[in-house]
Amino acid sequence: MRGTAICSVALAVAMALGTPAALAGQTPRPDGAELAFRDLYRDMVETDTSAATGDCNALVLKIAERFRNAGFAENQITLFRDEAYQLDGGIVVLMAGNSAKAKPMLLLGHLDVANANPRHWKRDPFKLVERDGSFFGRGTADMKALDAIWVDTLLRFKAEGLKPKRTIKLALTCGQELSARANGTEWLARHRPELLEAEFALGEGGGGLTDGHGKVVTQSIAIGEMTMANFDVETFSAGGPSAIPNYDNAISKMIDALQKVRAYRFPLHLNVTTRRYFAQAGVARGDAMGAAMVRIAADPKDSAAEAIVSSDPTYDPMLRTTCLTTLIQGGYIVTAIPQTAKATINCYIVPGETAEETRDALYSAIGDPKVIMSRVGRAAPPPLPPVHDPRVLRPAEKLVASYYPGVQLVPAISLIATDAAYLAPLGIPAFGVPGLYADPDGNEVHGHNEHLQVQSLMTARGFLHDLVKVYAMQE
Incomplete structure (x- = not known):
């Protein structure tokens, strides 16, 4: 049985990477579908959607054309914008479900990116560069990687002839970054709530973390998030x-x-979710930092453990x-x-x-x-309280075990404030998805060298395609 299990894990890794050659340490050759995905990702990154110099509407039109070319009908595609802000367009795409019992699900993302002054970058921030196993460019990580995966997933479902039980809604909006002029998710919630209504939403805020040397040590699903205030x-x-x-x-x-x-x-402020995260993720790490995480989860008054955990720039904001x-x-x-x-x-x-x-x-x-x-600045409504929904968590746990062998999925509080807060008045709980992973430096998001590991993107593409499919077929 042990040998069978090992073979099963190896097969799962090979499937996630796209070819058995990956198991031999070779770089797999992209197939046609991956090349199309890379083209989509490049198009997204190289379309400037920053508030200072960009145009979200230009990218929206490109995305809409991809859906039309794939056979989506006009009544499945809704373009919208606040007419006071001509450049801040958004798009909603629907794939109808065939079950009267299954409630819709929502895939949510923002198209705008943080401003990028080319004078401060080593390279053009709006040119996608692949080097040393990573993609470089503004938006490569935040959050055009997930945006591209959402679009790619629906395009693949269409090509596969999938007949989902749930209606799948994809909403890509503009205005999440602080300097933007309007928020598209907020606008939809106020003016077109029927386009967002869903049993639950999937978006940013979760994901994996490496040890800084390429090894994924944790994957988290965000079941709550911070509130931002300026x-x-x-x-x-x-x-x-x-x-x-x-x-x-x-x-x-x-x-x-x-x-x-x-x-x-x-002051230190842990809740049930963050204590559970430190306890489980600490065990998974198996090092001195992991031991301190376990200790602070058991006893938040352990000042020595707090000092160790606080020294990590990723873990410190989880504490307070x-x-x-x-x-x-x-x-x-x-x-x-x-x-x-x-x-x-x-x-x-903190919540x-x-x-x-x-x-x-x-x-x-x-x-x-x-x-x-x-x-x-904009005052978003408070997010809904964290939800532990086994119909969402269990499929994610199983797929994490398959795609990221040896890594445990741990519920966590998102360190960022996302557009999911605007879903709260509609009663829609949101989950930050696992899959994409980053190094402890946060991949220099919002910095002058933003990047994302190629393997992170490609593995998450397969993982999230399969995860959305599981949810889509629930009834």
């Missing part, structure tokens, strides 16, 4: 000529305030609310004492805490009643 901090002074220095000026006050924000650590200064401006002329300064603090708030509590904690840490602090 706060402006403003300071003021009388001004005057800089030749007569005033060291208590607006910028000096801002420096004092931000040093206190940097030094402040929110985090806030970081991301924008700053001040002064108006080089020879004048600055009269005003302003900084923006970006916070990710169970509120934006108001976070603001109050920061304001208390600053300790200066003359500092003005206010919430800014």
Whole structure:
């Protein structure tokens, strides 16, 4: 039996990689379907959809044309946009189910990406480059990889002649990134909720983590997420000529305030999901970090374990609310004492805490009643509470075991705030899917060298195709 099990695992790996040659350490040659997928992924990455210089609507039209060419009818494709924002288009594609009992499922993704200044990149951020086993470019990881997989999955279902029991809905929207002008998921929820209505949604927020050397050590499915809030901090002074220095000026006050924000650590706040994650993922790691994870799950007051877990930049934000200064401006002329300064603090708030509590904690840490602090930006509704749905979790567990041998699927809280929050008023629970994996550095998402491992993308493509198919055939 043991030999049979090993052979079964080897066969599953070979199927996931696309050819038995992968088992011999050779790079498998892409087949026609994979080449088509690569072309789709390239088209997505190389279409600039950043808020500063891009056009989501241009990519939407390209995606719609792919569906039309595959035989999808016009009544299966809905293009939409807020007319006040001509460049922020989105698309919803429907594949009808044949069961009156099975409720729809929703595949959700955002097409917009973080801004990218070519001056700061080693290469053109909007050209897909494959090098040293990774894809490089803006959006390669966040989140055009998953977008491409969603589109590819429906195109493959069409080619396979699949007759799903559930209706499958795909919604690709614009406006998730902070600097965007409008949010497409929010717009759909308000104006076209019937296009989103589903028993559950699948989107970003889950995924795997490597040990930094290519070995996948965990895969998680997100069953809850952080809430994002942004706060402006403003300071003021009388001004005057800089030749007569005033060291208590607006910028000096801002420096004092931000040093206190940097030094402040929110209290540890674990919940049932995060404690379970650390307990299970810690055992799977089997190293000193894993042992500390197990210890803090058992006893959150274990300060030594907390110090070890906090030293990892991926695990630290699972322990508590985090806030970081991301924008700053001040002064108006080089020879004048600055009269005003302003900084923006970006916070990710753990479930169970509120934006108001976070603001109050920061304001208390600053300790200066003359500092003005206010919430800014879009305020998303609170996500639905985490849901442990065995009809969602069990198929994912089985496929993770098949595609990622030796890796356990662990429910987790997403470290990011996603568009799934806008599904909460519609009563739609959302799950961040496993599959795609990253290194502990987060693959430099939103940075100047964003990348994604080629194997991560190709394996996740097969994994998520099979996972969506299982859900689609449920009744």
